[in-house]
Amino acid sequence: MPTAWQTFPIEFKGGLVSNLSPLQQGINKVGSATVLQNYEPAREGGYRKVLGYTKFSETIIPGIGDIQGIKYLNAGEVIAARNNGANTEYYIGTGTVWTSIGAAANPGNKISTAEYNFGSTHKVAFVDGVNYPAIYNDTANTLTFITTAPATVQGAKYVRSFKNHIFYAKGTQLTFTAPYSDTDFTPANGSGVIDIGHTITGMAVFREVLIVFARNKVLQLTGNSIADFVLQPITEDIGCIDGDTIQEIGGDIIYLAPDGLRLLSATNRIDDFALEIASSPIEKDARIVIDSTDTYTSMVIRGKAQYRLFAYIPSDTPKNHRGLLATKFSDQGASRIEWSTLKGFKVHAVDSKYSASGEAIYFANDDGYVYTMESGNSLDGANINAIYESPYMPITDPQIRKTLYKMTLYVSPTGTFNVQCGIKFDFNRINNATVIQPPTFDIIGTSGGTALWGAPGVTWGNFTFGGDLDKVYVTQLVGAGKTFAIRFDDNSTNPSHTLDAAIIEFMPNDRQ
Numbered sequence: 001m002p003t004a005w006q007t008f009p010i011e012f013k014g015g016l017v018s019n020l021s022p023l024q025q026g027i028n029k030v031g032s033a034t035v036l037q038n039y040e041p042a043r044e045g046g047y048r049k050v051l052g053y054t055k056f057s058e059t060i061i062p063g064i065g066d067i068q069g070i071k072y073l074n075a076g077e078v079i080a081a082r083n084n085g086a087n088t089e090y091y092i093g094t095g096t097v098w099t100s101i102g103a104a105a106n107p108g109n110k111i112s113t114a115e116y117n118f119g120s121t122h123k124v125a126f127v128d129g130v131n132y133p134a135i136y137n138d139t140a141n142t143l144t145f146i147t148t149a150p151a152t153v154q155g156a157k158y159v160r161s162f163k164n165h166i167f168y169a170k171g172t173q174l175t176f177t178a179p180y181s182d183t184d185f186t187p188a189n190g191s192g193v194i195d196i197g198h199t200i201t202g203m204a205v206f207r208e209v210l211i212v213f214a215r216n217k218v219l220q221l222t223g224n225s226i227a228d229f230v231l232q233p234i235t236e237d238i239g240c241i242d243g244d245t246i247q248e249i250g251g252d253i254i255y256l257a258p259d260g261l262r263l264l265s266a267t268n269r270i271d272d273f274a275l276e277i278a279s280s281p282i283e284k285d286a287r288i289v290i291d292s293t294d295t296y297t298s299m300v301i302r303g304k305a306q307y308r309l310f311a312y313i314p315s316d317t318p319k320n321h322r323g324l325l326a327t328k329f330s331d332q333g334a335s336r337i338e339w340s341t342l343k344g345f346k347v348h349a350v351d352s353k354y355s356a357s358g359e360a361i362y363f364a365n366d367d368g369y370v371y372t373m374e375s376g377n378s379l380d381g382a383n384i385n386a387i388y389e390s391p392y393m394p395i396t397d398p399q400i401r402k403t404l405y406k407m408t409l410y411v412s413p414t415g416t417f418n419v420q421c422g423i424k425f426d427f428n429r430i431n432n433a434t435v436i437q438p439p440t441f442d443i444i445g446t447s448g449g450t451a452l453w454g455a456p457g458v459t460w461g462n463f464t465f466g467g468d469l470d471k472v473y474v475t476q477l478v479g480a481g482k483t484f485a486i487r488f489d490d491n492s493t494n495p496s497h498t499l500d501a502a503i504i505e506f507m508p509n510d511r512q
Helices: 022-028 280-290
Strands: 006-011 035-037 039-041 047-049 053-055 067-072 078-083 088-093 098-103 112-116 123-127 134-137 142-145 158-162 165-170 173-176 192-195 200-206 209-214 218-222 230-235 247-249 252-257 260-266 273-277 296-301 306-311 322-328 337-343 349-355 358-364 370-373 384-389 402-413 418-425 441-444 472-476 484-492 497-508
Touching (some): 035 039, 047 384, 067 112, 098 142, 158 200, 165 200, 200 247, 200 252, 230 273, 247 296, 247 306, 260 280, 280 322, 280 337, 296 349, 296 358, 441 472, 484 497
Parallel strands (some): 035 337, 067 349
Antiparallel strands (some): 035 384, 039 047, 047 497, 053 370, 067 078, 078 088, 088 098, 123 134, 134 142, 165 173, 200 209, 209 218, 218 230, 247 252, 252 260, 384 484, 402 472, 418 484
């Protein structure tokens, strides 16, 4: 007699969703997640465990409190700024010791930077909301403070390079230098000041325009010089609440607005933009992160088309820090963004750069160290706690009880693979005496005499290195219910892996 078993495939895609009711999500978004922590939706498919971070240098940067800013130059050189009580001091390092290159007159706030090259010299401008701007000359390895700058520039909070001018934002005013100069503020030479009438909360260069954000409006500056600069509104209804959340990703500008993370996208019409709320699919999870603090930091990983937003709480430990992660699967718009959450990343200042040798990402907080992100399989030695939990899926009829017998899990590991798996039935209702919740079990990917490079605890001996990695894991299941959910937990320093798909074999029971 043929078996009555049936199969139910689950393709892991869709990312974190928290704006649907549990059963709706289980019916309409099979493979999405109700919990997706430290897994990233991968453009190649599936959910991939995030990489960790390691120390860039074992030497602490002198000073107290938060590291206020980081800038990656090239060839492994990093500039970092930290207050020492009397002023803000800038240091440069290549992964060993930190060397001072200059100090501002007063302790500063969080730093904004702009890279530019108006001739043959690569430079970086730094502003900290208190002091005069600092200009780093990469060729001469010198840091110079522009003490001749006007009052509208001293204490600037944001800086950007646009159309061969340096733009400084302080309060409601935009001050720009003369063309091809970072020190000339003479109006007769082409410098100028624009008052937008609202406190500026951030700036971004997007294609051929400079986007200027205020809390309740967004404007665009077009033109090439003082002769034809024109400031026009994009929207006067809603703006940006923190300039450190502004990033360009996949042809869009993403930023934190009062109602969540929004996308600013160029349309087919000239000088026209579309505004969408990108974080609406994760409204509940986004509010937990956003409402936890008023200090944020953001970054992009260009090679992954990924945006990361970090909430920063100085008094809290790194393991409790939360963030949001978005992977963009389309060129423009919010319809193809998949989300997850981050935990264990305490980030106050961050910078990244993409080059021919790859992408380098550095960050820091208040412990004095600079860290390399996307490095290693741990959080500087601590476990990465990665969790995936699916919605409750009815398979077919949500009123018919099904008995689960087998799960075939498809995974792409890069080393030792060991996750804890749990199957939960009927929304895990503790007052439902007719459903027995089965115990969790381990799915282990390495055993016997095969050892893997990167596997924790492997020693020389009789191990064989370079063995093939298992990608298919078959597990017998126990339990029955009308709906079920799957949960995977990996709280370890094991190498990254990708959850690809799962096939559940089950048998429907009679209608009760």
